[in-house]
Amino acid sequence: MPNKKNLPPIDEHLQSIPFFTTLDASVVQQLVKISSQKAYHKGDLLFCRDDVASHIYLVVDGWVKLFRETLDGDEAVIDVVNKGQLIGETCLFSETNYPFDAEIIEDATLIVLPTDKLRQLANENHAFSLALLNLLAQNQTRHEHEIEHRNLQNAPQRIGCFLLRLCKQGQTAPITLRLPYDKQLIASRLGMKAETFSRALAKLRKEVNLTVEGSNVTINDLDGLVSHVCAACSSCFPCQDLSKQ
Amino acid sequence: MPNKKNLPPIDEHLQSIPFFTTLDASVVQQLVKISSQKAYHKGDLLFCRDDVASHIYLVVDGWVKLFRETLDGDEAVIDVVNKGQLIGETCLFSETNYPFDAEIIEDATLIVLPTDKLRQLANENHAFSLALLNLLAQNQTRHEHEIEHRNLQNAPQRIGCFLLRLCKQGQTAPITLRLPYDKQLIASRLGMKAETFSRALAKLRKEVNLTVEGSNVTINDLDGLVSHVCAACSSCFPCQDLSKQ
């Protein structure tokens, strides 16, 4: 599954990842020393729930689905993460085993970090702990919003919200964007079924003037979309806290 | 609203709170020095969303509702917290203003901690940062489960899950417990309406043999309840990770 060929050096990517930019050079150097970079392909299973968490991962590129399966065979998508996000970071502290399954859903490049070394680094290096605190605090806020969204927004609104979060800060008027992974998965990511997604997107299309062609979506009336979506939310676009999805 | 009369010394409570027991005496002393303890009454508003987060709080006793309001006037309950839980801790790091409203819903005693001092302590004291990391990591896992629950469990199952989490580790056979706050709020905490709660509890009562008298609930068939509830969840009772609600 993983391959190691033809990857640019780790340092090169680190600049562009928010989590690392707050760290000073010496810590980054230590991180580079203990980490490696690997490429993964769509469909690869990164790890399973309850496996001992020997490594945690930082996404350089691509998309990874984090999910759980119930006894009934149902699946809950906890999150779908991309560039700049850590995977399995809770295992550095509160638990030793992964709390979910992780699957690559778009070809990905990940930085692989051994848990024990990282734990040690956190114990020895105060600055690194503080960076992690920042990250976890941000995650917490993000999760709280997620709970709110799944509670108060209906299907079309959740989709609209998802689209808005794909927009780059400061874009205007007609915005065309490409859905980052297939509709099936976006549906689960938003806590609905694929059929519901399809119908809800169609509804949204009419109500706020979207153009949909395959996985390209154009927002023709940004203000209209915002007022439709953000009425059922406690924050309003552009919701900075949530910029990282 | 808050009053200061007749409260036992802070130190006395700290022993019993998990977050503090991992800290060594010197840190606890520092915390005691900068903190005060206050009593609040049902209905008090602790703080509002977007207020500058001058203090964060540790619950010694009582229940506090954390919630958000949308433009539409709808309300989403993010969490309802009690003994041992921190309130507003994300404001130490990722943001300066409270991300939700907080209201006292059962008479409460809180330890009040000034944000700036606490931030300073985290910056100076590595052990304290590590304790916070632990806490935030635990929170994250808890929130991820919450997302799963609201996704996969139906109303009766969510109620059953709530009841199970009220059980103390190791209890058996007929367990009687008292609902910690009114049914209206439990309903919102579980992401449903009061009427739905009422009907769903009635349904659960028949299906797994509960006895309900006002706010006292007796679980007559623990295994039955567990198998009914935990089928729609990726964890199974007793789900240790979630012990703190």
Added chain:
DNA sequence: CGACGTATTGACTCGGCTCAAAACCTGTGG
């Protein structure tokens, strides 16, 4: 006892789910 807040019940609506069929894509091999 009456009054108010909380909880339950009833009748109805509606959003999202299920299952099944059709349409649409994309890539492959002839």
Added chain:
DNA sequence: CCACAGGTTTTGAGCCGAGTCAATACGTCG
């Protein structure tokens, strides 16, 4: 270049769980 196979997405019909609104019951406190 077309035909076909596989997956993905859309559409349709019907169902069911949860929400809504309004009325009733219950409890508790004055």
